Amino acid sequence: MNRVHGNELRVEGLTMAYAPGGAPVLDGLDLTVPAGALAAVLGPSGCGKTTLLRIVAGFLRPSAGTVRVGERLLSGPGTQLAPERRRVGIVPQEGALFPHLSVARNIAFGLTGHDRAARGRRVDEMLELVGLSGYGARMPHELSGGQQQRVALARALAPEPAVVLLDEPFNALDASLRTGVRADVRAALSATGATAVLVTHDQQEALSTADLVAVVRDGRTAQCGTPQDVYRYPADPWVARFVGDAVLVPGTVADGTADTPLGRVPLASPPAGLRAGTVLLRPEQLALGAEPDADGVPGTVLDVRFHGHDAVVSVAVQGLDAPVEVRTPTPVGVRPGAAVGLRVTGSATLHR
Template identity: 45%
Template sequence: MFLNVSHLSVRYAGQPQPAVDGVSLGLQAGDIGVLIGPSGCGKTTLLRAVAGLERASGGSIHLHNETVSDEHHHTPAEQRRIGMVFQDYALFPHLNVGRNVAFGIDHLPRAERERRVAEVLQLVGLGDLQARFPHELSGGQQQRVALARALAPSPRLLLLDEPFSNLDVDLRERLAHEVRAILKAAGATALFVTHDQLEAFAIGDVIGVMHEGHLHQWDDAYALYHRPATRFVAEFIGHGVFTPARILQQGDNVVVQTPLGNLLDVEECPLPSAYPDGLCDVLLRADDILHDDDAPVKAQIVRKAFRGSEFLYTLRLASGETVMTHVPSHHNHAVGEWIGIRAEVEHVVTFERGAVAATPPAPGELRRAPIHAPVIAPAV
């Protein structure tokens, strides 16, 4: 691993709980990792500890086979060869673009410095804007200047702390794709912090979901959505609800009974003995529920959100359970209307009934592609 964080904890004086509590993660060279979670979950503190701006109270950080932090040693931030891009860009208003980018490489000979400035500005698509000043640039351009300045010294690792939070929504997603392409072109290894799922999915090779100082899952976007390791991840990522279910053995088959009917022919589904009396909660994503006028199960629309090409309907079944579904926007049904729905679940994800959403995996159980928690059965 290029970056290896092992059982890292960070505790602030006077705080009863650690800001970061026993976090372990690894990042391969050239990969982009993203930390995501609600405000106050510890993701920025973790980033600052990797940078050397916060001293760890436990655990270790290894960067490119070098120990930069453990119980005996703390390498100062300025010696870690780590670049940082901040939320507020931190550009010098009195310096033009070229001099801003050159700020961290003043030790280089002038010709080499100018060549490197031109190189990174070309990389971020601003090769013709060296003479402009920050106030003459758009927000997206300013952010790319900040990225070029961080890349100029050729850091071993690049850290980005919510760099798009000051930009409008459309620009954030577009810039996330652009920054990913820039980082990949530069061959950079990066760790990125955001609270925005679309940003995380757009930029990350691997994504970590944090809550209350714990890292609940470190995985790719597909696994976070379809194979959440904890109930918190299942609730935090995407649109979905939990509904009561029961796992039964019927002959040689395992059946998952739900308010929308039985989920049949599932592989690797737990035996009923996995839960008391087979009772559990099943995760139903909005894309697991299909609008079908001929379906025997009907549900009432209680809320609708227009998303352009589709509606996100919140539905209530006659039994009282709530589910959600994406429906093409030309199916414009009214709130209060009853429509037919059916379940088409390709990943059956179950949890202990009433389990606490914020419970992280036990120490040592966090891994990519979790097997035991939750219990998952791809439908056949």
């Protein structure tokens, strides 16, 4: 299958207000998605995620800023390409298949300019790509939710778009289906080489699916990076809390480490000139020990929440107003009221 090269998506200074003089939904948002990459745009409700997608698709005209794919200007001063001229495919929530058309005719819908034989070959290619070979004659109501999402993706990819936009496409799926459908969607996008943007409010979905994660806050990109970097080295405490559980404690800096109520913690790239601040750790960086005096800082277990694959243990520590959360795979024998020791593993980040 042919790959599409040179389709970097570049959004610069994007601003959008729905009413003249009103508060902007987007306020100078920047985002660059390398060609062939899948970027997840993550943020709370109302932060501008869907507005960003609608502008890239051409359904809305921004108040300011530019949208480019490769060297093509899609939106900017004096330019607003119509949606059908942008080579942008869209996978909406819940698939939104045409109920009166078969699976094959849904996929072929955007293949204008192809003769019947070429359309048939392309439809067969797309069905094979999304793991639905032989399903062309079925009607949408005969498919499961996960199969409908695969068909919606095939329909979006069939015209060989430069960019594919996915607007929270897994929301309607049962939790048991989501992981498999996400993996299938990622594999199909990778096979075609299309640049893709996934809008979601699900942190785990963003971290596990995307090559890049852009966290949006108040209409701007608060941080953009690999899932590992955004999780491990968040830009600030707000981002830290938004992309996962966080342990935030006060600390003072000395020789590349921070003195905290959890003991002395090594710092990853301590900010220059910052002598005190908030130290960020993740719950899995805290290790529980049965001997309070020998296994680190002493604490008292307040609560244990079992999640199957692991457990979260709340521990009260002297010098901290709130308990710390410890994620551990083996909470055997840990009960509320037990005295434990806490030890920090790995390095932390320091924030103002």
